[in-house]
Amino acid sequence: MSPIALIEATATALWVYAALTFAHWALRAARLDRRQHIAAATDLLGHLVPAMILLVLTVLAGALIGLPSVVAFIALLFPAGLAYGAHMALHDMEPPPSRPHLISRLFMTIVLAVLIIFTRQVR
Structure with missing residues:
Protein backbone atom coordinates (compact mmCIF):
# COMPACT_ATOMS: atom_id res chain seq x y z
CA MET A 1 0.00 0.00 0.00
CA SER A 2 1.45 3.34 -1.03
CA PRO A 3 1.72 6.26 1.41
CA ILE A 4 -0.87 8.22 -0.59
CA ALA A 5 -3.34 5.33 -0.38
CA LEU A 6 -2.73 5.04 3.36
CA ILE A 7 -3.33 8.76 3.86
CA GLU A 8 -6.48 8.57 1.73
CA ALA A 9 -7.81 5.58 3.69
CA THR A 10 -7.11 7.27 7.03
CA ALA A 11 -8.73 10.50 5.86
CA THR A 12 -11.78 8.57 4.65
CA ALA A 13 -12.14 6.87 8.04
CA LEU A 14 -11.81 10.25 9.79
CA TRP A 15 -14.44 11.81 7.52
CA VAL A 16 -16.85 8.95 8.20
CA TYR A 17 -16.27 9.17 11.96
CA ALA A 18 -16.76 12.94 11.87
CA ALA A 19 -20.01 12.57 9.91
CA LEU A 20 -21.40 9.91 12.25
CA THR A 21 -20.40 11.87 15.34
CA PHE A 22 -21.86 15.10 13.99
CA ALA A 23 -25.10 13.29 13.10
CA HIS A 24 -25.28 11.92 16.65
CA TRP A 25 -24.57 15.40 18.02
CA ALA A 26 -27.31 16.90 15.83
CA LEU A 27 -29.84 14.33 17.03
CA ARG A 28 -28.91 15.00 20.66
CA ALA A 29 -29.04 18.78 20.09
CA ALA A 30 -32.49 18.47 18.48
CA ARG A 31 -33.76 16.77 21.65
CA LEU A 32 -32.59 19.65 23.84
CA ASP A 33 -34.91 22.45 24.84
CA ARG A 34 -35.17 25.17 22.25
CA ARG A 35 -33.35 27.65 24.49
CA GLN A 36 -30.32 25.31 24.70
CA HIS A 37 -29.70 25.05 20.94
CA ILE A 38 -27.49 28.16 20.77
CA ALA A 39 -25.46 26.96 23.75
CA ALA A 40 -24.93 23.56 22.12
CA ALA A 41 -23.85 25.14 18.82
CA THR A 42 -21.51 27.51 20.65
CA ASP A 43 -19.98 24.57 22.51
CA LEU A 44 -19.47 22.76 19.20
CA LEU A 45 -17.76 25.81 17.70
CA GLY A 46 -15.63 26.15 20.82
CA HIS A 47 -14.27 22.67 20.18
CA LEU A 48 -13.83 23.17 16.43
CA VAL A 49 -11.91 26.46 16.58
CA PRO A 50 -8.68 25.13 18.18
CA ALA A 51 -8.46 22.32 15.62
CA MET A 52 -8.96 24.72 12.73
CA ILE A 53 -6.35 27.10 14.18
CA LEU A 54 -3.90 24.17 14.18
CA LEU A 55 -4.80 23.52 10.55
CA VAL A 56 -4.15 27.16 9.56
CA LEU A 57 -0.86 27.20 11.47
CA THR A 58 0.21 24.01 9.69
CA VAL A 59 -0.57 25.55 6.31
CA LEU A 60 1.34 28.72 7.21
CA ALA A 61 4.32 26.78 8.52
CA GLY A 62 4.32 24.63 5.39
CA ALA A 63 4.25 27.73 3.19
CA LEU A 64 7.05 29.44 5.14
CA ILE A 65 9.30 26.41 5.42
CA GLY A 66 8.39 25.05 2.00
CA LEU A 67 7.16 21.60 2.99
CA PRO A 68 6.03 19.76 -0.14
CA SER A 69 3.86 17.32 1.83
CA VAL A 70 1.75 19.89 3.67
CA VAL A 71 -1.24 18.74 1.60
CA ALA A 72 -1.03 15.33 3.28
CA PHE A 73 -1.17 17.03 6.68
CA ILE A 74 -4.20 19.06 5.59
CA ALA A 75 -5.93 15.94 4.27
CA LEU A 76 -5.64 14.40 7.74
CA LEU A 77 -5.89 17.44 10.01
CA PHE A 78 -9.17 18.80 8.64
CA PRO A 79 -11.33 15.67 9.14
CA ALA A 80 -9.48 14.89 12.38
CA GLY A 81 -10.31 18.38 13.68
CA LEU A 82 -13.95 17.97 12.72
CA ALA A 83 -14.09 14.54 14.35
CA TYR A 84 -12.41 15.83 17.52
CA GLY A 85 -14.69 18.86 17.78
CA ALA A 86 -17.89 16.88 17.25
CA HIS A 87 -16.73 14.12 19.61
CA MET A 88 -15.86 16.53 22.41
CA ALA A 89 -19.06 18.56 21.96
CA LEU A 90 -21.07 15.33 22.08
CA HIS A 91 -19.18 14.27 25.19
CA ASP A 92 -20.03 17.59 26.88
CA PRO A 97 -22.64 8.97 25.25
CA SER A 98 -22.17 5.55 26.79
CA ARG A 99 -19.42 3.08 25.96
CA PRO A 100 -21.71 0.95 23.72
CA HIS A 101 -22.60 4.07 21.70
CA LEU A 102 -18.91 4.81 21.14
CA ILE A 103 -18.12 1.21 20.21
CA SER A 104 -21.05 1.02 17.79
CA ARG A 105 -19.99 4.33 16.19
CA LEU A 106 -16.44 3.03 15.75
CA PHE A 107 -17.76 -0.22 14.26
CA MET A 108 -20.03 1.68 11.87
CA THR A 109 -17.08 3.93 10.96
CA ILE A 110 -14.92 0.96 10.06
CA VAL A 111 -17.67 -0.71 8.02
CA LEU A 112 -18.64 2.44 6.12
CA ALA A 113 -15.01 3.46 5.51
CA VAL A 114 -14.18 0.01 4.13
CA LEU A 115 -17.24 0.16 1.86
CA ILE A 116 -16.31 3.64 0.62
CA ILE A 117 -12.69 2.71 0.02
CA PHE A 118 -13.67 -0.52 -1.74
CA THR A 119 -16.20 1.30 -3.92
CA ARG A 120 -13.65 3.97 -4.87
CA GLN A 121 -10.99 1.36 -5.70
CA VAL A 122 -13.28 -0.70 -7.93
CA ARG A 123 -13.96 2.20 -10.30
Missing part, protein backbone atom coordinates in the same frame (compact mmCIF):
# COMPACT_ATOMS: atom_id res chain seq x y z
CA MET A 93 -23.77 17.04 26.42
CA GLU A 94 -25.84 15.70 29.27
CA PRO A 95 -25.73 12.71 29.56
CA PRO A 96 -22.52 11.88 27.71
Whole structure:
Protein backbone atom coordinates (compact mmCIF):
# COMPACT_ATOMS: atom_id res chain seq x y z
CA MET A 1 0.00 0.00 0.00
CA SER A 2 1.45 3.34 -1.03
CA PRO A 3 1.72 6.26 1.41
CA ILE A 4 -0.87 8.22 -0.59
CA ALA A 5 -3.34 5.33 -0.38
CA LEU A 6 -2.73 5.04 3.36
CA ILE A 7 -3.33 8.76 3.86
CA GLU A 8 -6.48 8.57 1.73
CA ALA A 9 -7.81 5.58 3.69
CA THR A 10 -7.11 7.27 7.03
CA ALA A 11 -8.73 10.50 5.86
CA THR A 12 -11.78 8.57 4.65
CA ALA A 13 -12.14 6.87 8.04
CA LEU A 14 -11.81 10.25 9.79
CA TRP A 15 -14.44 11.81 7.52
CA VAL A 16 -16.85 8.95 8.20
CA TYR A 17 -16.27 9.17 11.96
CA ALA A 18 -16.76 12.94 11.87
CA ALA A 19 -20.01 12.57 9.91
CA LEU A 20 -21.40 9.91 12.25
CA THR A 21 -20.40 11.87 15.34
CA PHE A 22 -21.86 15.10 13.99
CA ALA A 23 -25.10 13.29 13.10
CA HIS A 24 -25.28 11.92 16.65
CA TRP A 25 -24.57 15.40 18.02
CA ALA A 26 -27.31 16.90 15.83
CA LEU A 27 -29.84 14.33 17.03
CA ARG A 28 -28.91 15.00 20.66
CA ALA A 29 -29.04 18.78 20.09
CA ALA A 30 -32.49 18.47 18.48
CA ARG A 31 -33.76 16.77 21.65
CA LEU A 32 -32.59 19.65 23.84
CA ASP A 33 -34.91 22.45 24.84
CA ARG A 34 -35.17 25.17 22.25
CA ARG A 35 -33.35 27.65 24.49
CA GLN A 36 -30.32 25.31 24.70
CA HIS A 37 -29.70 25.05 20.94
CA ILE A 38 -27.49 28.16 20.77
CA ALA A 39 -25.46 26.96 23.75
CA ALA A 40 -24.93 23.56 22.12
CA ALA A 41 -23.85 25.14 18.82
CA THR A 42 -21.51 27.51 20.65
CA ASP A 43 -19.98 24.57 22.51
CA LEU A 44 -19.47 22.76 19.20
CA LEU A 45 -17.76 25.81 17.70
CA GLY A 46 -15.63 26.15 20.82
CA HIS A 47 -14.27 22.67 20.18
CA LEU A 48 -13.83 23.17 16.43
CA VAL A 49 -11.91 26.46 16.58
CA PRO A 50 -8.68 25.13 18.18
CA ALA A 51 -8.46 22.32 15.62
CA MET A 52 -8.96 24.72 12.73
CA ILE A 53 -6.35 27.10 14.18
CA LEU A 54 -3.90 24.17 14.18
CA LEU A 55 -4.80 23.52 10.55
CA VAL A 56 -4.15 27.16 9.56
CA LEU A 57 -0.86 27.20 11.47
CA THR A 58 0.21 24.01 9.69
CA VAL A 59 -0.57 25.55 6.31
CA LEU A 60 1.34 28.72 7.21
CA ALA A 61 4.32 26.78 8.52
CA GLY A 62 4.32 24.63 5.39
CA ALA A 63 4.25 27.73 3.19
CA LEU A 64 7.05 29.44 5.14
CA ILE A 65 9.30 26.41 5.42
CA GLY A 66 8.39 25.05 2.00
CA LEU A 67 7.16 21.60 2.99
CA PRO A 68 6.03 19.76 -0.14
CA SER A 69 3.86 17.32 1.83
CA VAL A 70 1.75 19.89 3.67
CA VAL A 71 -1.24 18.74 1.60
CA ALA A 72 -1.03 15.33 3.28
CA PHE A 73 -1.17 17.03 6.68
CA ILE A 74 -4.20 19.06 5.59
CA ALA A 75 -5.93 15.94 4.27
CA LEU A 76 -5.64 14.40 7.74
CA LEU A 77 -5.89 17.44 10.01
CA PHE A 78 -9.17 18.80 8.64
CA PRO A 79 -11.33 15.67 9.14
CA ALA A 80 -9.48 14.89 12.38
CA GLY A 81 -10.31 18.38 13.68
CA LEU A 82 -13.95 17.97 12.72
CA ALA A 83 -14.09 14.54 14.35
CA TYR A 84 -12.41 15.83 17.52
CA GLY A 85 -14.69 18.86 17.78
CA ALA A 86 -17.89 16.88 17.25
CA HIS A 87 -16.73 14.12 19.61
CA MET A 88 -15.86 16.53 22.41
CA ALA A 89 -19.06 18.56 21.96
CA LEU A 90 -21.07 15.33 22.08
CA HIS A 91 -19.18 14.27 25.19
CA ASP A 92 -20.03 17.59 26.88
CA MET A 93 -23.77 17.04 26.42
CA GLU A 94 -25.84 15.70 29.27
CA PRO A 95 -25.73 12.71 29.56
CA PRO A 96 -22.52 11.88 27.71
CA PRO A 97 -22.64 8.97 25.25
CA SER A 98 -22.17 5.55 26.79
CA ARG A 99 -19.42 3.08 25.96
CA PRO A 100 -21.71 0.95 23.72
CA HIS A 101 -22.60 4.07 21.70
CA LEU A 102 -18.91 4.81 21.14
CA ILE A 103 -18.12 1.21 20.21
CA SER A 104 -21.05 1.02 17.79
CA ARG A 105 -19.99 4.33 16.19
CA LEU A 106 -16.44 3.03 15.75
CA PHE A 107 -17.76 -0.22 14.26
CA MET A 108 -20.03 1.68 11.87
CA THR A 109 -17.08 3.93 10.96
CA ILE A 110 -14.92 0.96 10.06
CA VAL A 111 -17.67 -0.71 8.02
CA LEU A 112 -18.64 2.44 6.12
CA ALA A 113 -15.01 3.46 5.51
CA VAL A 114 -14.18 0.01 4.13
CA LEU A 115 -17.24 0.16 1.86
CA ILE A 116 -16.31 3.64 0.62
CA ILE A 117 -12.69 2.71 0.02
CA PHE A 118 -13.67 -0.52 -1.74
CA THR A 119 -16.20 1.30 -3.92
CA ARG A 120 -13.65 3.97 -4.87
CA GLN A 121 -10.99 1.36 -5.70
CA VAL A 122 -13.28 -0.70 -7.93
CA ARG A 123 -13.96 2.20 -10.30
